[in-house]
Amino acid sequence: MKTKLSYAPSIRRLPSYLHIIRAFQRTGDPYISGTWIANELNLEPIQVRKDLAITGIAGKPKKGYPVEQLIAAIEHYLAWDVEQRAAIVGAGNLGSALIGYQEFRNHGLHIVAAFDNDLSKVGRSIHQVQVYGMEELKAVIEKMNITLAILTVPSPYAQSSCDAIVAAGIRAIWNFTNVKLKVPEDVLVQREDLSSGYAILSVMMRMRSKEVS
């Protein structure tokens, strides 16, 4: 499924907005200025206004944005105000790290089960989340109302695991492998590429070394 997201760069920034606005909320001030947000995140104020506008909220002249409504608008736009039940497929180091990643809870993302084909892991728990065998995928997904799979298996197992996930009825996959998965039209796949962030950092380091020399 190709759901076009023309606002993708803005959507990617919304979690950072949410994070600093929530921190600001603790000051008790009912309004937050777009310029202050821009400074905190090293963005231009006009960019901040445009990014926040996609959530349907507008700031008031001189006052700024009402903090509580702003948080609610961002959470609603991101659908982070509804619970999303997810399963980790591949309970190795990365899978375990994601199960323990506290931030996800703040975003409505509940990892409720993990799957692995390593019998030494099956039956154990990782941060209170139980590890099941791959052959239990369909039964557990149905029983626990899981709607999202987070794929963290080694790359050679990526497509076969993906096929099992789709066969189990899941229609959204967050893919942490470097494999371009083949899925039916109605299955959403979001690939997470840790190399992308490193690409930015690497180019900045190269530019800096040229500035210095």
Place this chain on the structure above:
Amino acid sequence: MKTKLSYAPSIRRLPSYLHIIRAFQRTGDPYISGTWIANELNLEPIQVRKDLAITGIAGKPKKGYPVEQLIAAIEHYLAWDVEQRAAIVGAGNLGSALIGYQEFRNHGLHIVAAFDNDLSKVGRSIHQVQVYGMEELKAVIEKMNITLAILTVPSPYAQSSCDAIVAAGIRAIWNFTNVKLKVPEDVLVQREDLSSGYAILSVMMRMRSKEVS
């Protein structure tokens, strides 16, 4: 340091280009078409041409891009053709996952040491990488010519660990915590926010459920 990267979205995509072009290279065909790349990555052909143009390479009409030169141009632009020696600071699940992440090796990124303040981890090895105590940071970084720190400590330890990293002479930090680090002007920080990818996925899932209903 604010090194402006106006090409950031293009740079983020370059690792995906590199990945599929390397796979294509195994076919033995000396030229690769921009349209084929576009189809593989669900991008518009014009976008592919613009993205690849930042590396200084241009395709030939009807033939496409020369595969070997294209790979070399991307790797050179990303500075992935030089070795980068890095340390993991925080040898928990996420740090361990990154040490074991094979892709990084293809990008010149060599994680050569890990640091933790947990004495039960110090002295042990993770995927052949030794874990040192935090008090050894400066000595090991100098001895091993480490120029990049990958910060994977729990958030409450983020700023103090960052201060120790900076004091040890590191000028580039890849920050996997959700803390906005305070650093001197000449230190580069790239924050990796796992929530950004989830934001995109979450919005796509919300849009789809509206289409269906």
